[in-house]
Amino acid sequence: MALDPGHNPVRIESFDPKTGAAQIDYPNGAEDGDAFSVASQVAEILRARGYRVVLLKRSPNENVSYRQRVDRAEAVGAQIGISIHTSPGVNAVFAQRVGLFREGSGVDGATVRVTFRAERTAAASQRYATKVAAARSRSEWHPVTVQDNDFSGRAPLWSGNIPIISLIAQSTPWVYNEFSSGTTGGSIAVEPTALRAYAKGIAAGVQQALPRRC
Numbered sequence: 001m002a003l004d005p006g007h008n009p010v011r012i013e014s015f016d017p018k019t020g021a022a023q024i025d026y027p028n029g030a031e032d033g034d035a036f037s038v039a040s041q042v043a044e045i046l047r048a049r050g051y052r053v054v055l056l057k058r059s060p061n062e063n064v065s066y067r068q069r070v071d072r073a074e075a076v077g078a079q080i081g082i083s084i085h086t087s088p089g090v091n092a093v094f095a096q097r098v099g100l101f102r103e104g105s106g107v108d109g110a111t112v113r114v115t116f117r118a119e120r121t122a123a124a125s126q127r128y129a130t131k132v133a134a135a136r137s138r139s140e141w142h143p144v145t146v147q148d149n150d151f152s153g154r155a156p157l158w159s160g161n162i163p164i165i166s167l168i169a170q171s172t173p174w175v176y177n178e179f180s181s182g183t184t185g186g187s188i189a190v191e192p193t194a195l196r197a198y199a200k201g202i203a204a205g206v207q208q209a210l211p212r213r214c
């Protein structure tokens, strides 16, 4: 299984060569270290239980695009990809669903819409997202919901309703997480005890989703 520890350490603005989607990523202050800490804790828990775990960003300072992360997950045959983020006031899990999309200005300036269409991947993503949200709800102290994202009004990010990494991961079921301990998250550092609860919840969710260890 593959863990995606949040944002890139430097700003990236390029187009995914396979789908044409704009892959814009940027550092986000405390979120970067928080997400890497959570990913490292999830990896430690799952490796101790026999899972093969790959971190899609190998250090907090590694510069790696969404497409490169998806390629790394595919290269190891990951059965699930987990993106780890924090955001003030958001406790949610985003799944892949057929029909979700992003739309914006493509490489030649014309408007492009990239739609998620991989039915089997979407079905697995939704099953896994439900397990992760339930496990996180038990580990954390607030309900965690499965929902669609909303990127309207966030230019230069393309509009639409699915994270870019989930959209371009056509053959890997992806579960994208946001966490907040209340007012913290994003560029505001999250307390270590809260990060621990987040990590335990994700690890428990993966075990529920993939009980056969892979």
Ligand SMILES: [Zn+2]
Binding pocket: 006, 007, 028, 031, 085, 086, 087
């Ligand atoms: Zn984020």
